[in-house]
Amino acid sequence: MARRWLAVVRTPLGLTTGLLVTAVLLLAVVAPILWSDRAEVVDTDQILAAPSGEHWAGTDSLGRDIFFRALVASRLSLELALVATVIGVAAGLLLGAAPLLLGRRLGRLVTAGVNIAVAFPGLLLALFFAVVFGVGATGAVLAIGLAGAPSFARLVHTLVAGVAALDYVSAARVAGVGRFRVLLRHVLPNIAEPLVVNATISAGGALLAFAGLSFLGLGVQAPAYDWGRLLFEGVGMIYVNPAAALAPGLAVLLAGLAFNLFGEVVAKGLGVTTVGGIRLPAATPARSGAERRSEAAKGEHLAMAPSDLVLDVRDLRVSFPGPAGPIRPVRGVTFSVRHGEALGVVGESGSGKSLTALAVARLIEEPGRVEASRMEFRGADLRDGASAHRHLLGTSMAMVFQDPMTSFNPTRRIGGQLAEVAFHHQGMTRKQALARAVERLDAVRVPDPAKRATQYPHEFSGGMRQRAMIGMGVMGTPSLIIADEPTTALDVTVQQQVLDLLQSIRDEDDVALVLISHDVTVVGEVCDRVLVMYAGRIVEDLPADRLDGGARHPYTRALVAAVPDMDTDLDQPLAVVPGRPVDPADVPSGCAFAARCPLADARCRAEDPPLEPAGDGSQVACWHAGEPLGLDGSTGVLVEVRTP
Amino acid sequence: MTTTASSVASTTSAREVSGAKPPTVGRVSALTTHRWVRFGVRRLGRLVTSLAVLVTASFLMIHLIPGDPVRGALGPTAPTALVEARRESLGLNDPLLVQYWDYLRGLFTGDLGTSLTSQLPVADVVSQRLPATLTLALLGFLVAVAIAVPLGVVMGVVTRRGRGRRTELAFTTTSVVVGTVPDFLIGVGLVYVFGVHLGWLPVAGNATPDAYVLPVVALALGPAVILARIIRVEMVAVLEADFVRTARAKRLPARTIYLGHALPNALTAGLTICGLLLGSLVAGTVLVENVFAWPGLGRTIVSSILSKDYPVVQAIVLVYGVGVLLANTAVDVVLALLDPRSMIAED
């Protein structure tokens, strides 16, 4: 614990606030010893004097030096605040640990009481207790202490609940250790750190609250004085000598802030281990010769008639800045989609398939960077940015995302969320747009669409939500639907229905589909053509009907082999492709798959294979494409069995 | 394998590979109205319980005071006969339960007792002072929200996805510091700068419209920055949400994405805090009123505490408490209207 605190104190903010706290504490110790006399001296010649060389902050109505009074007041102010904090922590500890100390039923009653008390602001509680305990320093200390107790109780309650479930605590209780002992011996040490941090914060709060009560005349009474009392006296003469109010005000402000901020800084330092930001780790993979060569190859092939293409992408690259240079999760991807074609993109998570889709849809935000030598959607150059083609994209390119639960705005009705598209892009009035939304919900076979349109997303089942999401895509007249794992988050029973729906929309309206999935079966079932991605590149591009038996790339074959078929005993553990996917921050030179490939040789590890036409309309990037895998030539060699 | 492998198999493998989330079973129901009723009953139940605790506490207050409150109020020199007569008229000699019953009955008939010092009905004192306090609190709240929402949204958009690191640091630091300064210190500072030094604005009373400026600002500033900070954090989080990506995929104008989609979701969390802020704002009026000599309940309660005029103190504590509870309830209802899920989540 000590070391972690030290680490916090070493940060600039921690150091500043820590030093301030130390200075305030030091002042409270030495000020009364050194300057008590000077603070008490009554100088009748200098009543209510303005600041001068003699009296830096002027004098009060008895001619006493305000500067020194403000310094000396630090002792009493701090003492009272600390005592109040201790009272608050102790009372909060007892109340918060009530379930542990008093048993479940009584404990629950106390907790309910605490929950009610927490709803009232501290100042109101403090006023209540101040009345009960009487006006004066003692009453105010008790009042502020007890006023802080409920929120501490709540904190303790949460902390204790976490600790009480620990094995050795329950063991101690079973062993018959007394409840109070369990609290002191076993629970308290575990929650000490957050308690201390919060006590520090609330010491600052108590200091300021005490100043408030004294300022109201309910706290410290003359002739004693704390900062609040000085402020009370000073405000009365603020037009005569403003410094009389400002000096104690500043003093209490600085001291209160010091404790408060120091506590906050420590809390943050101890609680949060990493500073947020881009989650991808860093690396700067230099572009290899093979990479460049494969680009050249890409530039040449794909001699399809451009007019036939809905989407034409060449050498697409996506990068994010990392601590040690850009990370490149998509490293030069070239593909195109024809009218009405269904293109599948498969690969493990981290293969770059989803980022490719997002990049094409121009949905990658800064600081992510998207580059391509060509990126055309229905003839429009997407490299101009999404806003340049807002209406085209809004009506013609539909997106379906993985999780329909989180992809709808939970605070708005389904109908309205669909209608927006028509309202913003098709020039409809809100009413017309809503009618269109109902009609589209009907088209995607949502039963009772008029009523459903008025419901919120949480009132829909998962499958219905995904239907509605697809309905949102067909609000316009899409020529391309990009579906990113559209069935992964769904219940088994509705997956097929959603796929069927996508199929039928495609058939009816001649819409092209890009279906991204890690699931070879789904892709094989729905798509005409399949792109297999690995480590940010396309490693194989083949007709879907050749997946089974006709795949050439070892990775594709492993993916296919890992799929259970009719004969697979589903009670058995499922097969996976062995090895770990490549970290986009650390792509090896040579073939990225080499580490997991049974055919890998020296050349594979040295040179990256380019994606090259392999006849029959497919392309593959492998030096040993189509060679038998392993000794027996079956694909099964690659597959290892892992218990889930 | 075959490409027509059963979808059951494909799903199972899908889960295996990606560790996909378990399917969410939605609540398809026609129970919306039913849920509102349940929410209403539960929320009302909580309000009534809290009110009961509050009323009991304010009743007990006078009995928790050590010694004789009447003797304390009238002073040690007051004749015993007077003290006894006053005790009798306050009903302090009755059994506790009878007193409690009388207190409750009084509350329901608008009889809050009689001031010990001025002999005026407490209800008159309260109703005369309440409007000034209410105006101050409501204006403060409105100003706080009016500052916090745009500030929070703009800061959220500017600092989303780890952008504008410096802006974020500057904003967070400033807001933490300003949010920690208690309103009465802000008040004193404002009095000095705008009243004493510049002489632009009045610093006492509520006679003229410009007299409202400083007290309202003193009251609103702290809550405003705290709320703005929360809204910023929420905006940043919400802008990462899937449904914002959906909104972007719909190619909606930026304004619609930020204000129409992100803001309502960011506000729900902000609103929860609003309840607490509104409560502390109500309490904050006590101090601010005393800085600015504002003729409201806050000054009355302090002078009554000092003069030990307990019936007045009791009544004003009750009024503040009720104000806080009503504010919290109102916020919960608004929250439920904005985000129907909060009705379910709340339990």
Ligand code: SF4
């Ligand atoms: S190039 Fe070599 S390592 Fe890469 S997939 Fe082909 S055989 Fe395996």
